[in-house]
Amino acid sequence: MWRRTLARSVTVRRFSIAASTSSIPSPCIVHKRGADILHDPWFNKQDTGFPMTERDRLGLRGLLPPRVISFEQQYERFMDSYRSLEKNTAGQPENNVALAKWRILNRLHDRNETLYYKVLIDNIKDFAPIIYTPTVGLVCQNYSGLFRRPRGMYFSAKDKGEMMSIIYNWPAPEVDMVVLTDGSRILGLGDLGVQGIGIPIGKLDMYVAAAGINPQRVLPIMLDVGTNNEKLLEDRLYLGLRERRLEGEEYISIVDELMEALHTRWPKAVIQFEDFQFKWAFETLQRYRKKYCMFNDDIQGTAGVALAGLLGVVRAQGRPLLDFVNQKIVVVGAGSAGLGVLNMAYQAVSRMTGTTANPQFYLIDKNGLITTERSGVDPSAAPFAKAIGEVQRIGLQEGSDLLEVVKKVKPHVLLGLSGVGGIFNEQVLKAMRDSDSPKPAIFAMSNPTDNAECTAADAFKHAGDNIVFGSGSPFQNVDLENGKIGYVNQANNMYLFPGIGLGTLLSGARIVSDGMLQAASECLASYMTEEEIQKGKFYPSIGSIRNITAEVGAAVLRTAVIEEVAEGRGDVGPKELTNMSKEETVEYVTSNMWYPVYSPLVHEK
Numbered sequence: 001m002w003r004r005t006l007a008r009s010v011t012v013r014r015f016s017i018a019a020s021t022s023s024i025p026s027p028c029i030v031h032k033r034g035a036d037i038l039h040d041p042w043f044n045k046q047d048t049g050f051p052m053t054e055r056d057r058l059g060l061r062g063l064l065p066p067r068v069i070s071f072e073q074q075y076e077r078f079m080d081s082y083r084s085l086e087k088n089t090a091g092q093p094e095n096n097v098a099l100a101k102w103r104i105l106n107r108l109h110d111r112n113e114t115l116y117y118k119v120l121i122d123n124i125k126d127f128a129p130i131i132y133t134p135t136v137g138l139v140c141q142n143y144s145g146l147f148r149r150p151r152g153m154y155f156s157a158k159d160k161g162e163m164m165s166i167i168y169n170w171p172a173p174e175v176d177m178v179v180l181t182d183g184s185r186i187l188g189l190g191d192l193g194v195q196g197i198g199i200p201i202g203k204l205d206m207y208v209a210a211a212g213i214n215p216q217r218v219l220p221i222m223l224d225v226g227t228n229n230e231k232l233l234e235d236r237l238y239l240g241l242r243e244r245r246l247e248g249e250e251y252i253s254i255v256d257e258l259m260e261a262l263h264t265r266w267p268k269a270v271i272q273f274e275d276f277q278f279k280w281a282f283e284t285l286q287r288y289r290k291k292y293c294m295f296n297d298d299i300q301g302t303a304g305v306a307l308a309g310l311l312g313v314v315r316a317q318g319r320p321l322l323d324f325v326n327q328k329i330v331v332v333g334a335g336s337a338g339l340g341v342l343n344m345a346y347q348a349v350s351r352m353t354g355t356t357a358n359p360q361f362y363l364i365d366k367n368g369l370i371t372t373e374r375s376g377v378d379p380s381a382a383p384f385a386k387a388i389g390e391v392q393r394i395g396l397q398e399g400s401d402l403l404e405v406v407k408k409v410k411p412h413v414l415l416g417l418s419g420v421g422g423i424f425n426e427q428v429l430k431a432m433r434d435s436d437s438p439k440p441a442i443f444a445m446s447n448p449t450d451n452a453e454c455t456a457a458d459a460f461k462h463a464g465d466n467i468v469f470g471s472g473s474p475f476q477n478v479d480l481e482n483g484k485i486g487y488v489n490q491a492n493n494m495y496l497f498p499g500i501g502l503g504t505l506l507s508g509a510r511i512v513s514d515g516m517l518q519a520a521s522e523c524l525a526s527y528m529t530e531e532e533i534q535k536g537k538f539y540p541s542i543g544s545i546r547n548i549t550a551e552v553g554a555a556v557l558r559t560a561v562i563e564e565v566a567e568g569r570g571d572v573g574p575k576e577l578t579n580m581s582k583e584e585t586v587e588y589v590t591s592n593m594w595y596p597v598y599s600p601l602v603h604e605k
């Protein structure tokens, strides 16, 4: 038996396509020498990390001080400076501290990617809030001032007709993951134009940290089609096009051109759409999802994470999963994210009941409760408009406000994806005390922190100790002052998009199907133990994000194989993928994760 297992695991390892994690890293071919290497963050070893033999081979002798400092020493040196910075900035305004921390990490990112990702992976709990949500929002807002050097690619409306050649300016021969934004809806901060580039960079940092995508194969892209942000239009130092956004056919033809260019150069790359405003988010998803290997994280990734949380809520109530169909869920925000969640929740109910069920979902936008009486309702929201007769029976009407809806519906779950900070105010939270659930759930999923529908502390204070709580941006757990702790879940799509991307990539799938997304969500939902669920924990700790990503990636990959959309990757074709057991698939995914080590550099002309 052991022989078989060993043989199989060797087979799986043989198919590894990323850098090896063994103690002797495989060599890396470089096409440059001397100072050019020191200035390249992909190959630089923080200068002092180059061993003498390598200094000889690469023409580095005389360009560096004589001492060689090990990777471990460099790591400690960086962490020491980080800790000093923390000490020296203690007590200063929160945003200043956050930006100072971002700067020190960013400088390392620009100098030495290997050490940067080592630091990030080993301290993900502390550093995710800096390189990702919420600090990344602040960075985008201050981008023009913080800009030192470019990262990723920038396409603008001025590049129309030339994108196919511009795409070849990207220096890396291979790209696995692309995150693309047009900057039109950055978190809950609105239209930030070109400054939104921080979001694809942050998402791809999470891809490297959580999914082990090789950082030489990630590509953040900003598609600058103008901005409607008046402040930016008037700002002389704004780095993007100081023009209003393209609309209609002009807009879509530019996105078409970019997608075609990307597909031509890297047909196997997975493309994640991120932070597109509502009117284009759904439209581009429908337009491209059958043609290219792409998904929209705000619609689909968020939906999977939210559904996993909603199923956790049912378990926390001590109810069987099938009871999900009886949950009264009020979703506040009828945009990309809110509608994505409702679509997926609706599909789950339909699967459970085997019918086109009429779940008890209530949808609220800036004009209040959406019912069949609403005129001009967006077609993507229309399926969730409540029948007017049904709402009138409980004393509600078209446009009823949030407080009214919570009071009358007594929901099991109140889920915010509105982008409006504090909208779950004291009255609304107090009304949740009358929820029909023994463990009312409050999800304040909007980002960044100031845009959260409520804080964790307010949720526990006003809605009661028995609630379960999730937020898009991180909050500290809450001391309930009765010896108990109110647990805070981070209900953020970061728990899924890395696994969706990695699983899709390794499967070589042509598209990202609904089945693959559903598998990702189910995997996340079932990851949590009964004990954790009873403690109000629906998502794993961020410290285990590589493990969860491996599981999610494997679930996505296996579904791609079952649905026959997987074409395989490298030596590993659909047949080999089909023959892998569930455990072997997880091992295959894990063994393909890149891990930061200094590889011996070998020069080739």
Ligand SMILES: NC(=O)c1ccc[n+]([C@@H]2O[C@H](COP(=O)([O-])OP(=O)(O)OC[C@H]3O[C@@H](n4cnc5c(N)ncnc54)[C@H](O)[C@@H]3O)[C@@H](O)[C@H]2O)c1
Residues within 6 Å of the ligand: 185, 186, 187, 188, 189, 277, 278, 297, 298, 299, 302, 305, 332, 333, 334, 335, 336, 337, 338, 364, 365, 366, 367, 368, 416, 417, 418, 419, 420, 423, 445, 446, 447, 448, 451, 471, 472, 473, 491, 492, 493, 494
């Ligand atoms: N936690 C996560 O993983 C996650 C994922 C995606 C989006 N988000 C957050 O969700 C928010 C919304 O994103 P989106 O893409 O859906 O935006 P969107 O612009 O597409 O939608 C926003 C929706 O909120 C509604 N709204 C605005 N003001 C309101 C009010 N006062 N009362 C009720 N509804 C109101 C709007 O009518 C609209 O339907 C953002 O803050 C974003 O950061 C979080």
Ligand SMILES: O=C(O)C[C@H](O)C(=O)O
Residues within 6 Å of the ligand: 133, 186, 187, 188, 275, 297, 298, 446, 447, 472, 492, 493, 494
């Ligand atoms: O970026 C995040 O933290 C989550 C989400 O994609 C968002 O737009 O808020």
Ligand SMILES: [Mg+2]
Residues within 6 Å of the ligand: 187, 274, 275, 297, 298
């Ligand atoms: Mg987003």
